[in-house]
Amino acid sequence: MSTNKFSNPVVRWIDHRLPIFSFMDHELNEYPTPKNLNYFWNFGSLAGISLVIMIVTGIVLAMSYTPHVDHAFQSVERIMRDVNHGWLIRYIHMNGASFFFIVVFIHIFRGLYYGSYKAPRELLWILGVLILLLMMATAFMGYVLPWGQMSFWGATVITNLFSAIPLVGDSIVTMLWGGFSVDNPTLNRFFALHYLMPFLIVGVVILHLVALHRFGSNNPIGIDPSGPQDTVPFHPYYTIKDFFGLSVFLSLFAAAIFFFPNFMGHPDNYIPANPMQTPAHIVPEWYFLPFYAILRAVPDKLGGVLAMFGAIAVLFILPWLDRSPIRSGNFRPIFRIFFWVFAADCVALGYLGGMPAEGIYVVLSRVATAWYFLHFLVILPLLSVIETPKPLPQSLSKSVLGGTAMVGAASAVKEKI
Amino acid sequence: MVKKNTVKKESNEEQRGRRDFIVVASYAMAGIGAAAVAWPLIDQMNPAADTLALASIEVDISKIEVGQAITVKWRGKPVFIKHRTEDEINSAQSVELSQLKDPQADVERVINPQFLVMVGVCTHLGCVPLGQKTGEIRGEYDGWFCPCHGSHYDSSGRIRKGPAPLNLEIPPYQFASNSLIKIG
Amino acid sequence: MMKWRTALIFCWITFVTNVFAAGSGDVVLKHKDWSFNGPFGTLDKAAMQRGFQAYREICASCHSLDYIAFRNLSDLGYSEAEIKAFASEYEVEDGPNDDGEMFMRPGIAADRFPAPYPNEAAARAGNGGAYPPDLSLITKARANGPDYLYSLLTSYKEPPSDKDVPDGMYYNAAYPGNLIAMPQPIYGEDVTYADGSPADVSSISSDLVYFLTWTAEPSIEKRKRTGVKVMIFLLIMVGMSYGAMKFIWADVKKV
Numbered sequence: 001m002s003t004n005k006f007s008n009p010v011v012r013w014i015d016h017r018l019p020i021f022s023f024m025d026h027e028l029n030e031y032p033t034p035k036n037l038n039y040f041w042n043f044g045s046l047a048g049i050s051l052v053i054m055i056v057t058g059i060v061l062a063m064s065y066t067p068h069v070d071h072a073f074q075s076v077e078r079i080m081r082d083v084n085h086g087w088l089i090r091y092i093h094m095n096g097a098s099f100f101f102i103v104v105f106i107h108i109f110r111g112l113y114y115g116s117y118k119a120p121r122e123l124l125w126i127l128g129v130l131i132l133l134l135m136m137a138t139a140f141m142g143y144v145l146p147w148g149q150m151s152f153w154g155a156t157v158i159t160n161l162f163s164a165i166p167l168v169g170d171s172i173v174t175m176l177w178g179g180f181s182v183d184n185p186t187l188n189r190f191f192a193l194h195y196l197m198p199f200l201i202v203g204v205v206i207l208h209l210v211a212l213h214r215f216g217s218n219n220p221i222g223i224d225p226s227g228p229q230d231t232v233p234f235h236p237y238y239t240i241k242d243f244f245g246l247s248v249f250l251s252l253f254a255a256a257i258f259f260f261p262n263f264m265g266h267p268d269n270y271i272p273a274n275p276m277q278t279p280a281h282i283v284p285e286w287y288f289l290p291f292y293a294i295l296r297a298v299p300d301k302l303g304g305v306l307a308m309f310g311a312i313a314v315l316f317i318l319p320w321l322d323r324s325p326i327r328s329g330n331f332r333p334i335f336r337i338f339f340w341v342f343a344a345d346c347v348a349l350g351y352l353g354g355m356p357a358e359g360i361y362v363v364l365s366r367v368a369t370a371w372y373f374l375h376f377l378v379i380l381p382l383l384s385v386i387e388t389p390k391p392l393p394q395s396l397s398k399s400v401l402g403g404t405a406m407v408g409a410a411s412a413v414k415e416k417i
Numbered sequence: 418m419v420k421k422n423t424v425k426k427e428s429n430e431e432q433r434g435r436r437d438f439i440v441v442a443s444y445a446m447a448g449i450g451a452a453a454v455a456w457p458l459i460d461q462m463n464p465a466a467d468t469l470a471l472a473s474i475e476v477d478i479s480k481i482e483v484g485q486a487i488t489v490k491w492r493g494k495p496v497f498i499k500h501r502t503e504d505e506i507n508s509a510q511s512v513e514l515s516q517l518k519d520p521q522a523d524v525e526r527v528i529n530p531q532f533l534v535m536v537g538v539c540t541h542l543g544c545v546p547l548g549q550k551t552g553e554i555r556g557e558y559d560g561w562f563c564p565c566h567g568s569h570y571d572s573s574g575r576i577r578k579g580p581a582p583l584n585l586e587i588p589p590y591q592f593a594s595n596s597l598i599k600i601g
Numbered sequence: 602m603m604k605w606r607t608a609l610i611f612c613w614i615t616f617v618t619n620v621f622a623a624g625s626g627d628v629v630l631k632h633k634d635w636s637f638n639g640p641f642g643t644l645d646k647a648a649m650q651r652g653f654q655a656y657r658e659i660c661a662s663c664h665s666l667d668y669i670a671f672r673n674l675s676d677l678g679y680s681e682a683e684i685k686a687f688a689s690e691y692e693v694e695d696g697p698n699d700d701g702e703m704f705m706r707p708g709i710a711a712d713r714f715p716a717p718y719p720n721e722a723a724a725r726a727g728n729g730g731a732y733p734p735d736l737s738l739i740t741k742a743r744a745n746g747p748d749y750l751y752s753l754l755t756s757y758k759e760p761p762s763d764k765d766v767p768d769g770m771y772y773n774a775a776y777p778g779n780l781i782a783m784p785q786p787i788y789g790e791d792v793t794y795a796d797g798s799p800a801d802v803s804s805i806s807s808d809l810v811y812f813l814t815w816t817a818e819p820s821i822e823k824r825k826r827t828g829v830k831v832m833i834f835l836l837i838m839v840g841m842s843y844g845a846m847k848f849i850w851a852d853v854k855k856v
Binding site: 056057060063064078081082083084085086088089236240243 | 440443444447457458460461462463465466467468
């Protein structure tokens with residue numbers, strides 16, 4: 001890494017002592033990236049930008065928000081009415097949470113389909129699941145802050161999950177609340193933690209990027225680039241592509257903010273919290289619905305909570321459940337079918353989580369929950385043994401010849417692993 | 418979608434020019450967009466509508482006895498309103514401007530000489546001077562005295578001694594009637 | 602392939618969010634073509650002024666409007682003098698004065714609308730145990746708020762013969778469960794509009810919807826106007842960045 005590549009003497013002086021420019025040049029400019037990435041690879045950078053949008057608008061909102069049960073709701077309305085551009089900033093933050101989850105869910109499903117969790121990217125994947133967990137905690141606590149009816153009852157229900165823990169459950173819940181119900185101490189600490197956790201996410205994101213840059217991006221073919229002919233420098237090729245993706249993303253995001261900002265929220269959250277009265281239908285935010293469905297599917301309190309957390313825990317061990325050496329679902333005909341069944345199962349869980357827990361919905365929730373775990377714990381391990389993959393192309397550049405049986409390549413991949 | 422790997426050289430200058438233009442223009446748009454978004458994020462720190470709505474207040478001064486003073490809150494700061502005695506008015510008006518650190522005639526500081534209206538914040542570092550209540554120290558010039566760093570103000574609120582650089586500030590105000598003033 | 606995956610995701614979001622947007626459930630609402638609907642929607646100032654009058658003369662005796670200050674009325678097209686006049690009609694508690702007493706004074710533009718009851722308990726006591734909710738946010742705090750409010754105000758009917766209506770409750774076809782504690786507030790000709798507009802039940806209800814849509818979100822018109830500009834800007838950016846991407850990628854043969 002020579003410092004001579006910078007013409008500006010100030011940059012050269014700094015870089016010699018603190019090689020930040022070399023680092024940026026290496027990781028953001030020349031960073032070799034497979035040239036066959038499709039648009040699903042846009043969602044990583046979109047997630048990063050979403051995080052930045054949330055942090056910036058969040059800090060700004062915190063300047064006018066009051067974390068006190070008597071003032072929280074009113075201070076949010078003051079932001080909406082009196083603070084300069086407050087309505088805009090709050091709607092960005094509010095819808096930003098939903099869009100962040102949309103982006104991250106697509107990012108995760110991309111990883112699931114193209115086998116991005118496989119060796120040598122297991123830690124990259126695990127860090128990603130950790131980010132998801134942190135995001136869920138952050139989003140949950142953020143939803144409590146406006147102190148509307150859904151805030152209050154959501155907080156009550158979710159914190160009560162911990163009471164399922166044997167022996168110490170009730171004590172833990174009392175500690176979480178800082179009292180005997182969700183009240184001012186709860187709101188205060190949720191605000192403190194909601195402010196803190198995004199920065200923890202930033203930390204894990206940095207680790208996620210370090211792990212990513214160790215081996216570079218996976219790609220739709222799923223084989224490693226065999227040389228410079230298979231890659232392009234990140235800049236300008238992927239900067240411009242990410243920028244295009246960002247423009248499209250922002251257009252959809254702006255449409256939601258300006259034309260249906262409350263579509264993904266719940267009207268009950270415009271009613272101030274009332275600890276004496278639960279709303280008729282309480283549901284979590286949409287991004288929690290699949291997990292909520294799993295929680296309710298199990299007819300046992302502790303069992304439900306374990307299943308819900310298990311649904312995420314299973315993602316942590318995914319790299320060791322799916323032992324197939326072939327990464328991309330494009331070359332795994334049976335996996336591919338099950339992938340889409342699984343995707344449909346997740347959609348079904350999301351739908352069922354929003355339905356009342358009665359009648360046919362309970363039965364369907366149980367089937368869908370069972371399938372969720374079956375997919376990870378039985379189908380994926382089994383497929384890695386019995387499935388015959390399609391022949392892999394020899395290299396990214398020669399994938400045009402993919403049809404003409406490159407059996408050697410498949411075994412080559414195996415050897416590498 | 419599947420194509421061969423060859424890198425073509427730019428065929429001619431014109432195409433390169435078009436390409437550079439649209440690339441630069443795109444990134445320029447991103448810059449404009451970012452600047453447009455930055456403004457609401459900064460402007461939200463300015464006073465909100467409810468704060469601005471309280472930016473002017475009306476004060477009834479009919480009940481202030483001669484020689485008495487009241488303090489009212491305006492924009493979060495104390496405003497001193499003093500009903501001055503004849504002696505105080507005379508001594509304020511008779512000072513030579515050359516003796517003043519921040520030369521200003523008393524007539525420039527009042528609308529009605531009987532009532533002195535000024536922001537009660539020391540121009541040094543923002544403390545509230547003493548001298549409003551009977552019995553408080555009024556400093557060497559029988560006006561106000563700032564206890565923080567010892568600035569002395571006279572009966573026109575002008576700085577006479579001490580570290581403060583300027584006279585006490587006169588807020589914008591007007592007489593809505595003989596007994597009512599509107600500050601702000 | 603890619604298209605239907607994307608479509609799938611969007612269907613899911615739409616579906617799932619509709620599920621809980623349909624909070625108030627089992628009643629069919631009357632749908633009206635409000636002027637504030639759609640991306641180019643605007644508020645009707647004349648209707649809002651009429652709705653404001655109707656609020657003051659009909660609703661205000663029980664329902665508060667906590668988040669609206671008199672100064673906000675300039676959005677309805679009132680001048681500063683008119684707003685001062687409105688405000689001074691109300692007595693506002695202030696204090697403590699120099700004697701330590703709270704006292705009443707005429708309202709000023711910066712004051713919020715005084716509530717009809719000092720607290721929730723008093724409101725319940727005055728209304729047979731039912732709490733008249735604050736109206737500032739009512740159109741946002743109910744699913745399909747404007748249609749819901751309009752339907753509610755225009756759906757007081759004789760109960761069907763098989764419906765038992767207890768004392769202190771009233772039959773309303775648009776209210777979930779059909780039994781509401783609020784007696785019919787509007788009978789027609791309850792207010793006399795200065796501009797001579799009709800004052801039947803439907804017109805007054807509609808005017809109130811305009812007023813209360815504004816109170817729920819005074820920035821609604823600004824939001825939509827800004828939105829149109831932002832969308833135009835972003836769509837141009839989409840086009841340009843797409844063009845730039847194609848140019849940059851032109852010399853790379855994709856795999």
